[in-house]
Each structure stands twice: as structure tokens, then as C-alpha cells.
Amino acid sequence: MSSIASFSGFGLGLRRPHYEHFLRGDVPVDFVEVISENFMVDGGSALRTLEDIRATMPVILHGVSMSIGSAHGLDCEYLARLEMLANRIDPLWVSDHVCWTRTSAHNSHDLLPLPYTAEALDVVCDNIDHAQETLGRPMLFENPSSYMVFPEDDMTEWEFISAMSLRSGCYLLLDINNIYVSAHNHGFSADDYIAGLPADRVRQVHLAGHTDGEIKIDTHDQPVCDGVWQLYTKARLLLGDVAVMIERDGDIPAISELLTELGRARTLVDPPAQHAAAVQW
Template identity: 65%
Template sequence: MSGIPSFHGFGLGLRRPHYSAFMAGDVPVDFIEIISENYMVDGGRPLAVLDAVRERYPVAMHGVSLSVGSAQGVDWDYLARLKALAERIEPLWMSDHLCWTRTSAHNSHDLLPLPYTAEALDVVCANLARAQDALGRELLLENPSSYCSFPDDEMAEWEFLSEVCRRTGCHLLLDVNNVYVSARNHGFAADDFLAGIPMERVRQIHLAGHTPGAILIDTHDREVCDDVWALYAEAIAMTGPVATMIERDDAIPPLPVLLAELDVARDIAAQTERRAA
């Protein structure tokens, strides 16, 4: 099984409004992240765009349908198509979410929450181990945003994630915005989350905006807020240099707006590194 390469830099997601700029290689980023399922096809323009982009940038694959928490186990057909895409583009790494998305008869196309119990932990670890074996790669697992909890929870999310890493050898994609959203929604301290996960396993960080309200909603449709930037500074001080990207999936602005936001992440990381020197 292949390991995760040492890589750090600053990137953006490959989104349709910006295809032309990325294909031309004119975007000053260190890597690109794709939504894997958008390119798990036999042909067509999206795949042609991806091939062109891959010639110019390193690419990370980020999935939304692995469903590691599914009681039905892994979807072998899905894994075969995912592996074919990975073999085509040779990504930096592949990631997905700590969640479930499907039953044997239905795919929700949403990142559904898991109870943090020993039983759910066994399911996640078994599914993730099978997926990594099938793909021949270690995976990154992302912490999703959360809007409900379960009365039978036996551990905190960070304890659950830590044990998954220990048992499967997977790595982490730390979504700092999701930590903030879940902390606010459930009343725990974001600092406890950061202190509780194995930071040495973090290979990538996501930053995004959310919709404020009585319940914060992870919408990826606006800029990163000041509190999330502050939490990013704390996280990057603990991880050291690590790949960081801005996610924007709705109300997508012109590229210069996203690049200016990405420069904020660069500045924070540089300041943090200088303080640590």
C-alpha cells in the first residue's frame, strides 16, 4: 500500500467557472482538488479538462460517496471506478468523509452523521481498511460538519477519529470550518477537538465559509470568517506546514477573489512559521 507523499502548499478546488484558467495553467496555486465523483466517467468534457489540468498542477482527489460508515459495507463497483480515476491522474492523495451516505437501496447524496460508538467504530474501521486495500493507497478522512448528536454516543468525535487512525493507518483531512461549525452547534470547545486528534496524521486542511444563525450550516458559499481564520492559525501551529485549500461550491466568485482569500491563508501560515522559528 502506498503512503502519503510529503507535500505542502496552497490550493483551490477545480470548479466549472474556472476551467479555462486552470487549463491554461495561469492560476498561481500549488495544487488543485477535485470532487472525485464528477470525473468518474468514461469520457466527455470534464475528464478532458481534468487531463489538461493534471498536466499543469498536482491534483488531490476528494470524494463524497465512499460511505465508510455504511452498515452494508463498501461498494466494490464504486471503488473500482474510483481506483481507475486514481490510476489515470496519479493524485497527491485521496480523501473522503467520516459519515455514511447510502443504504443497500438508496443513496442520499448527503454526508449523514454517525453515532460515536464502539459498534460504529468497528464498521468504519472495517470499511476503511477494505477500501484502502482495494485502492492500494492510504486515505485521508475528513471531519464533517455536524447538526445533531446521538444519545448513545460513547466518545467524542476527536476520540473516534483518533482511534480510526490508530486502527487503519489512515490520515486526516482537517476541515477547520467544520470544527468551528460543529463546536458552535454542539457546545464543545474547538480547542479540545484540535488537542484531541493526532495532528501528525493531518495531511491537508480545508477552509470554507458557513451560513450563520442559531445553527451554523456549512454551505461553502461565502468567505472564511475571522473566527475560522483564528482557528486555522491555531491548527497550523500544531501541524506545521501542511497543504491548505479554500473550498467554494456555491456563489462561486471570480478567481481573483478566491486567490486573495488564499493569500490570507498563506500569510497566516507564514506568520505562524516565523513565530515557531
């Protein structure tokens, strides 16, 4: 299995309200990310739009339904459709989540938590091997947000994800908001989480918002909060060249608001003047 080269850039999730901005070529970003399942079709206007945008900038395919933790294995039809899309788009890379979403008869359409056990690690790594062999490329996997733990857990989430990456050869998509949310919900140290990961396996960072409360909920419909910005700043001290993006899926604002957030992500790691022109709107 080949390796994935580092890529340093700042991007946004491509969402329908902003298609026209991207088609005009006036959005100053280095890449876009799309939800893979929205484009795993034979044709249509959405796929044509993605192909047009791909002609001008790199695209990342980010899945939500691979169900890498499914004990009965992966859906071969799903993998075939994903492979077809990847061959058509030639993405920067393909990613999904460290979770399970379905049984053999039912898809929950939710990112459900895994027990962090040696048995679950075997299942996940076998499934990643299957996916990577089918796609012919290494994948990235994202740490989930979670709201429960299993009494059977015999390792931390970051120990599980580290072992998964090193054993399977996959890479990591580090969602800073998910770490922040889960650290609050479960009472662990977000700093320990980040320090415990193999930084050289991280290729991408997500920044998003959540709904506050006694239990924080990862809703992607709010601006990035100060606590997540602070955690991102510390994480970047440990990471090399990575792709950083703002992820917004609900209550989607004007493109200018997202670019302002992306400008903050740039200036927290680079001198402000260096990217001033890129974030003007």
C-alpha cells in the same frame, strides 16, 4: 500499506467556472482538488480538462459518496470506478468523509452523521481497510460538520477520528470550518478538538464559509469568517507541512476573490513578503 508523505502547499477546489483560468496556467496555486464523482466516467470534456490540468500540477481526488460508515459495507462498483480514476489521474491523494451517505437501496447524497461508538468504529475501520486495499494506497478522511448527536455516543468526535486513523492507518483531512460549525452547534471546545487529534496524521486542511444563525450550516457559499481564520491560525501551530485549500461550492466568485482568501491563508503562517508575487492577480 505505504505512508503518505507530507506536502506543503496552497490550492483551490477546481470548479467549472474557473476551468479556463487553470487551462491557461495563470492560477498561482500549488495544487487543485476535485470532487471525485464528477470525473468517475469513461471520457468526455470534463475528464480531458482534468487530465490537462493534472499535467501541470498535483490533483487531489475528494469524494462525497464512499459512505465509509455504511453498516452493509462499501459499494464495490463505486470503488472500481474510483480506482480507475485514481489510476488515470495519479492523484496526490484520495480523500472522503467520516460519514454515511447511503443504504443498500438509496443514496441520500448527503453527509450523514455517525454514532461515535465502538461498534461504529469497527464498521468504519473495516470499510477503510477495504477501500485502501482496493485502491492500493492510504486515504485521507475529513471530519464532517454535524447538526445532531446520538444518545449512544461513548466518545467524542475527535476521539473517534483519532482512533480511526491510528487503527486503520488512514490520514486526516482537517476541515477547520466544520470544527467551528460543529463546536457552535454542539457546545464543545474547538480548541480541545484540534488538540485531541494526532497532528502527525493530518495531511490537508480545508477552509470554507458557512451560513450563520442559531444553528450554523456548512454551506460553502460564503467567504471564510474571522472565527475560522483564528482557529486555522491556532491549528497551524500544531501541524507540520500540510496542503491548505479554500473550498467553495456555491455562489462561486471570481478566481481573484478566491486567490485573495488563499493569500490570507499563506500570510497567516508565513511572512507576507515571501508569497507576495504568488497571490498577485
